[in-house]
Amino acid sequence: MGLLQDGRWVDQWYDTKQSDGKFVRDNSKFRHWVTEDGSAGSSGDAGFKAESGRYHLYVSLACPWAHRTLIFRALKGLEPHISVTVVEPHMLENGWEFYQPGNTLFNGHHIAGADQDTVNDKQFLYQIYQLADAKANGRVTVPVLWDKQRQTIVSNESAEIIRMFNSAFNNITGNQLDLYPEQLREAIDQTNAWIYDTINNGVYKAGFATSQPAYEKAFNTLFSALDKVELRLEKQNYLTGEQITEADWRLFTTLIRFDAVYVGHFKTNLRRIEDYPNLSNYLRALYQVPGIKETVNFEHIKQHYYFSHASINPTRVVPTGSALDYLRPHNRRPTTPN
Numbered sequence: 088m089g090l091l092q093d094g095r096w097v098d099q100w101y102d103t104k105q106s107d108g109k110f111v112r113d114n115s116k117f118r119h120w121v122t123e124d125g126s127a128g129s130s131g132d133a134g135f136k137a138e139s140g141r142y143h144l145y146v147s148l149a150c151p152w153a154h155r156t157l158i159f160r161a162l163k164g165l166e167p168h169i170s171v172t173v174v175e176p177h178m179l180e181n182g183w184e185f186y187q188p189g190n191t192l193f194n195g196h197h198i199a200g201a202d203q204d205t206v207n208d209k210q211f212l213y214q215i216y217q218l219a220d221a222k223a224n225g226r227v228t229v230p231v232l233w234d235k236q237r238q239t240i241v242s243n244e245s246a247e248i249i250r251m252f253n254s255a256f257n258n259i260t261g262n263q264l265d266l267y268p269e270q271l272r273e274a275i276d277q278t279n280a281w282i283y284d285t286i287n288n289g290v291y292k293a294g295f296a297t298s299q300p301a302y303e304k305a306f307n308t309l310f311s312a313l314d315k316v317e318l319r320l321e322k323q324n325y326l327t328g329e330q331i332t333e334a335d336w337r338l339f340t341t342l343i344r345f346d347a348v349y350v351g352h353f354k355t356n357l358r359r360i361e362d363y364p365n366l367s368n369y370l371r372a373l374y375q376v377p378g379i380k381e382t383v384n385f386e387h388i389k390q391h392y393y394f395s396h397a398s399i400n401p402t403r404v405v406p407t408g409s410a411l412d413y414l415r416p417h418n419r420r421p422t423t424p425n
């Protein structure tokens with residue numbers, strides 16, 4: 088894996104030497120907004136009007152940030168309007184790559200579910216970044232929202248892509264589901280802020296730490312935050328009350344990876360999600376919302392983490408479990424999301 092330096096691909100792992108063994112995530116670089124009428128959003132340029140068939144998502148099924156965008160695409164009825172390309176689960180010396188007929192990524196074995204890039208006909212995701220900016224700098228991450236008309240990247244920030252999906256296309260889809268309702272915005276933003284830092288990104292801080300103190304700090308912060316969520320879910324069905332919102336979906340993509348990957352690979356092994364009565368019921372409730380389980384691919388999830396991070400798992404042996412059944416009954420009140 089690597090990054091772009093003035094538009095050139097350089098193979099390089101995260102540098103934790105400058106930060107006492109701590110993993111520090113880069114900020115996303117492309118921050119335009121698709122809006123209903125093409126006016127500018129809260130950052131970037133105007134000119135990205137919501138239109139059916141104009142936009143394309145590049146995602147990894149392994150990645151929790153990209154997973155958010157697939158969930159919103161499903162829940163908001165955007166599947167016929169926004170096309171998708173899924174990258175290969177293994178992120179190696181060329182970073183994310185697309186399926187090529189004859190790919191021998193995994194000992195000659197192709198892992199089902201990855202796509203060829205039929206939109207731009209490229210082999211690697213970094214080439215999509217180069218198309219958008221010939222002098223691009225920084226990490227090449229998924230998700231990417233691509234504009235087929237202007238031939239550029241609209242956004243590579245999942246938190247903002249899901250906000251666009253929540254409302255910008257409503258006139259096209261007729262789907263009025265609001266996962267970021269006005270009256271809950273403050274509560275959602277507040278919840279997102281600490282959950283991002285301690286849980287979503289917290290598992291990575293534990294897993295990518297290269298010093299014992301950095302790992303232990305992330306580990307303790309992560310499990311205190313999970314305890315806090317567990318308590319909150321004792322009193323209410325979902326994070327911000329009785330309806331499912333954006334905050335729940337952002338937490339979901341981390342929770343669903345937790346027992347299959349993070350407990351082992353990222354050493355977040357104080358408890359599994361399965362061991363928390365409320366969190367585990369909550370996780371199953373979200374998994375069972377129509378359209379969601381189709382966005383979860385444990386094969387890509389496990390293959391990505393265990394195979395790509397050779398500094399954490401040098402043997403590249405991928406575990407077989409887990410045997411957890413997320414379709415078991417749960418105790419959350421069934422909701423249509425709102």
Ligand SMILES: N[C@@H](CCC(=O)N[C@@H](CS)C(=O)NCC(=O)O)C(=O)O
Pocket residue numbers: 088089114115149150151152153182226227228229230243244245246
């Ligand atoms: N802030 C970004 C983060 C995305 C991100 O870090 N994606 C990871 C995969 S889970 C990635 O593509 N990493 C490649 C790299 O860091 O080189 C978002 O939420 O969209």
